[in-house]
Amino acid sequence: MMKLDSLKDTWKVYAAQAAAAHQVTEHQIAGLLKVRTENALTKLKRNIYFEMILQVVTILLAGVGAVLFREDSVFLVLCMVVMVVCLPFLGYFWARLSYVKNLNVTTENLRATLSNLIEMLTGLTRLYFWTNMLLAPIGLAVGQLGYLKLVKGLNLSHLPWEQMYPRLTFGFFIGAVLGYFFLKWYIKQMFGDHLKALKGAYCELESLEIAA
Template identity: 80%
Template sequence: MMKLDSLKDTWKVYAAQAAAAHQVTESQIAGLLKARTENAVTTLKRNIYFELGVQVMTILVAGLGAIFFKEDPAFQALCMVVMVICLPFLGYFWARLSYLKGLNVTTTNLRATLGNLIEMLHGLTKLYFWTNMLLAPIGLAAGQLAYLKLAKGISLSHLPWEQMYFRLILGFVIGAVLGYFFLRWYIRKMFGNHLKSLKGAYCELESLEVAAA
């Protein structure tokens, strides 16, 4: 019986030591949340660089179209409209990138950093979705006109516009429907998953602070 009690005491001591050795401290948890935040910021930077690249490429292509197709004022005007639409997006994403590049993630200001990141990402996804929902139908209709010009060689200035109304309206409708589903998937892929991850880290940090209080 004494040997059994001794064995139990030894096991309790061993279990307590093992638990202490594997215990995660508050500072370690904060460090893990900091690392998760830094990883999210790095990925967001990469995604915004991609968005900037898309905007720059679109502006360059539209600019070349406006330069090389001066004989077709309607197509030239279309290219100019595309450039004007893309410029605000270029400025907006550049501002978001500048914010992320200037962000200093530390455990001391982690709560404020996460809050600011969540607010910024929430605003970005909302603005991106609704502006593109408005522009998607226009984009598909403009794509039809660009196809007629570049693939068919038809001058937009001499198009029988009265015959194009139905086709353009159909393009608007299809663009709105496809744009809705595509944008939901695209935004979730590019930004939404990171927003969810940051919200999770924020909740964990709140729980940690409550437990430490």
């Protein structure tokens, strides 16, 4: 019986030592959350760069179109509108990129960093969604006119606009419907998953602080 009790005591000591050896400290957890935040930031910067490149390419193409087809006043106006619409987006993403690049993620300021990032990214996704929801119908209508100009070779200034109204109206409607579902998917891929990851890290950090 004594040997059995001794064996039990020995096992308890061993189990306690093994648990202590494999225990993850609060500092280690904070370090893991820091790494996750840095990874999310890296991917976020990559996606913002992609958005900026997209805006720059669109502006350049619109500028080239305005120069090459300046004799068509309607197409010229369309190109100018596209450039004017894209420029604020380019400036906005540049400001967001500068903000993200200046962040210094450490375990000491991790809570504040996560909170600011979540707030910034939530505002970005909302602004991006609703702005593009307004622009999607216009974009599809402009796309129809661009197709007629660049593929069909028509002079938009000479088009019988009374025949174009039904097509443009239909384009507005289809653009709104398709734009909604596309933007939901696109924003999730570009920013939504990162926002979810940051919120998850913030909740884990809060739980860690409460437990401490």
